[in-house]
Amino acid sequence: MIQVKDISKTFVSGDTKVKAVNKISFTIDDGQFASIIGRSGSGKSTLLSLLGGLEKPSAGNIEVDGQDIAKMGDHRLISYRCNKIGFVFQNYNLVPNLTALENVMLPMEFAGVSRSQRKKRAETLLEQVGLTPDQMQRKPGRLSGGQQQRVSIARALANKPKLILADEPTGNLDSNTGEMIFDLLHGLAKSEQTTIIAVTHDLSIAGKTDQTFQLHDGRFTGR
Numbered sequence: 241m242i243q244v245k246d247i248s249k250t251f252v253s254g255d256t257k258v259k260a261v262n263k264i265s266f267t268i269d270d271g272q273f274a275s276i277i278g279r280s281g282s283g284k285s286t287l288l289s290l291l292g293g294l295e296k297p298s299a300g301n302i303e304v305d306g307q308d309i310a311k312m313g314d315h316r317l318i319s320y321r322c323n324k325i326g327f328v329f330q331n332y333n334l335v336p337n338l339t340a341l342e343n344v345m346l347p348m349e350f351a352g353v354s355r356s357q358r359k360k361r362a363e364t365l366l367e368q369v370g371l372t373p374d375q376m377q378r379k380p381g382r383l384s385g386g387q388q389q390r391v392s393i394a395r396a397l398a399n400k401p402k403l404i405l406a407d408e409p410t411g412n413l414d415s416n417t418g419e420m421i422f423d424l425l426h427g428l429a430k431s432e433q434t435t436i437i438a439v440t441h442d443l444s445i446a447g448k449t450d451q452t453f454q455l456h457d458g459r460f461t462g463r
């Protein structure tokens with residue numbers, strides 16, 4: 241379960257202050273698929289960065305799987321990001337000179353999994369997201385956008401995370417492919433009991449998730 245209480249993030253540059261996230265609270269149960277919608281600049285990416293331990297909140301608590309990440313030191317945060325969180329980005333962020341298979345194996349290497357186990361799990365995950373054995377051996381540049389996003393979802397799942405954070409995962413895909421990617425994420429939330437929080441512009445996609453949060457100027461305005 242994820243319990244967020246009164247988190248804020250204020251950015252200061254010079255003498256201007258931006259309250260990117262302003263006293264937000266919410267709870268999401270395990271295996272739930274939540275979406276976040278809101279205009280550009282409303283604080284969506286900042287909120288995901290706080291949940292993923294990439295940014296420290298200026299105030300508030302963030303409890304993921306019983307641990308308050310707002311209180312963690314840098315060392316524990318690194319291990320939190322590696323073991324509890326899977327990230328999916330709009331631009332896929334795959335390593336260009338590694339094959340799809342090697343990209344999925346990489347986070348397991350950081351987690352200390354043996355080579356044979358890494359390969360076996362990466363193949364299983366890539367099969368689960370719909371890649372053929374031939375596609376698994378290709379580098380990202382030789383895969384379509386939708387296929388690259390499937391690889392990045394498999395990579396996000398590699399270390400069996402409690403939480404997947406996806407920042408506009410369908411932003412570079414046509415609407416049909418985007419819908420397929422969302423359906424895939426939805427199925428995974430249920431089969432792996434992984435909580436997923438995804439930012440999206442697509443209201444028809446957001447309408448299909450278990451919970452929708454709308455952000456405006458760093459605050460929730462409705463759900």
Ligand SMILES: Nc1ncnc2c1ncn2[C@@H]1O[C@H](COP(=O)(O)OP(=O)(O)O)[C@@H](O)[C@H]1O
Pocket residue numbers: 251252253258259260278279280281282283284285286287
């Ligand atoms: N590292 C940063 N330094 C200063 N301001 C930032 C930083 N990151 C985001 N902001 C500001 O915080 C607000 C929210 O940004 P962001 O979370 O990226 O919004 P969204 O993802 O909804 O487009 C914006 O006004 C943005 O300019």
Ligand SMILES: [Mg+2]
Pocket residue numbers: 284285286
């Ligand atoms: Mg953003």
